[in-house]
Amino acid sequence: xxxxxxxxxxxxxxxxxxxxxxxxxxxxxxxxxxxxxxxxxxxxxxxxxxxxxxxxxxxxxxxxxxxxxxxxxxxxxxxxxxxxxxxxxxxxxxxxxxxxxxxxxxxxxxxxxxx
Numbered sequence: 001x002x003x004x005x006x007x008x009x010x011x012x013x014x015x016x017x018x019x020x021x022x023x024x025x026x027x028x029x030x031x032x033x034x035x036x037x038x039x040x041x042x043x044x045x046x047x048x049x050x051x052x053x054x055x056x057x058x059x060x061x062x063x064x065x066x067x068x069x070x071x072x073x074x075x076x077x078x079x080x081x082x083x084x085x086x087x088x089x090x091x092x093x094x095x096x097x098x099x100x101x102x103x104x105x106x107x108x109x110x111x112x113x114x115x
Contacts, residue, residue, distance in 0.1 A: 019102050048069035
């Protein structure tokens with residue numbers, strides 16, 4: 001596995017799982033930045049965590065993809081109490097809309113050379 005450029009998660013060969021979280025933020029911040037940083041640090045401590053990639057544009061639309069070794073690991077992450085609090089606050093304070101999708105990654109390619 002080569003070292004990816006900044007912003008890309010260093011991932012093993014598949015299979016593994018991706019949790020894709022798309023969101024549209026509301027304003028103002030109401031502590032979102034601090035909680036997002038805390039969740040990133042907490043997720044990284046969980047068994048089976050592989051990495052995260054995240055971006056947000058100027059309109060408030062964002063994508064965060066977290067990667068997990070197996071389904072057991074991502075289910076355990078969903079059950080972490082502090083993460084559940086962050087989910088509730090997201091619904092109550094931070095998101096105008098969100099969508100969460102879980103996918104099993106079976107192939108991956110990197111480039112610029114690609115496959």
